Amino acid sequence: MSDREFDQTTVLGKVMAVLHAFTIDDATLPLAELARRTSIPKGTLHRILSDMAAVRLLDRSGTNYRLGGDLFELGMRASVERSLLEVAIPFMEDLYVRTHETVHLGVLDGTEVVYLSKIGGHRQATAPSRIGGRMPVHCTAIGKVLLAHGDNTLREKVLSGSLPRHTPRTVVLPGPLRTQLDRIATEGVGYEYEESAAGIVCVAAPVREGDDVVAAISVTGPSHRFRPDTHAASVRAAAEGIGVTLARRNRLLVK
Structure with a gap:
């Protein structure tokens, strides 16, 4: 989990907190663990995760989430x-x-x-x-x-x-x-x-x-x-x- 702190009063801050919640050892993370790591309320977090999945920043598999393919493409640019x-x-x-x-x-x-x-x-x-x-x-x-x-x-x-x-x-x-x-x-x-x-x-x-x-x-x-x-x-x-x-x-x- 990242030690960086983000301004979670903004949508961008919440998105960054989610992305940095994943460590190098995490293939997938469930909603509950993402909520624990980010301290974002589950209702708000669920909406953020849905929006991120819609633009392929995240991929969803059942109740688990993983970093999306678009992040790799952006990183290679x-x-x-x-x-x-x-x-x-x-x-x-x-x-x-x-x-x-x-x-x-x-x-x-x-x-x-x-x-x-x-x-x-x-x-x-x-x-x-x-x-x-x-x-x-x-x-x-x-x-x-x-x-x-x-x-x-x-x-x-x-x-x-x-x-x-x-x-x-x-x-x-x-x-x-x-x-x-x-x-x-x-x-x-x-x-x-x-x-x-x-x-x-x-x-x-x-x-x-x-x-x-x-x-x-x-x-x-x-x-x-x-x-x-x-x-x-x-x-x-x-x-x-x-x-x-x-x-x-x-x-x-x-x-």
Whole structure:
């Protein structure tokens, strides 16, 4: 369930509250659960849900609701993410062929990583990441890379706030995390060692568009067989390739 708050005195606010009531793990939700998560009275909520289903923002199956197909179509029209995905996917596929481990592409949203794409085979590691899902920046390689190259205001907000422990190895003290971020900013690559989930290790590098870091790419594998440092050069090369291609595409679009 989303932590965002919406002005539910407006119809749009109620619609947004409904949409954000769905989490990455929810295939469907019944009316009663939507009412609980949104705090919208059931009578009002039923009318909102009917209107949303009529325009395919939601699909209804009996007494359950799920996010509608039109949301996917609208999401794929988001120009920045679509352009990034179109450019990144071939590089992600090459990285998967090279490593045979799970490849992620993520962007920063507040103090969280949003995963835009994930490529993995039959033996991929059991990671908590999902396409469209979120993870805190402090416990993932992608998150730490994005934070290390983000603005100082965001970095200090994260370092001065709560750093929840996801595993016994999660870095929850600001000092050690700050040291990691400084090293990432210098070396251009970041690591995670079982910090978001037990048995998972990861290496990530920033995707730059000009002077701005717009995303990060990573390779994740199980700790018993995957050595992140041996793939750092490949991940960095893929990230640089995505950035160069983005810059070239943008120059062509401007002309």
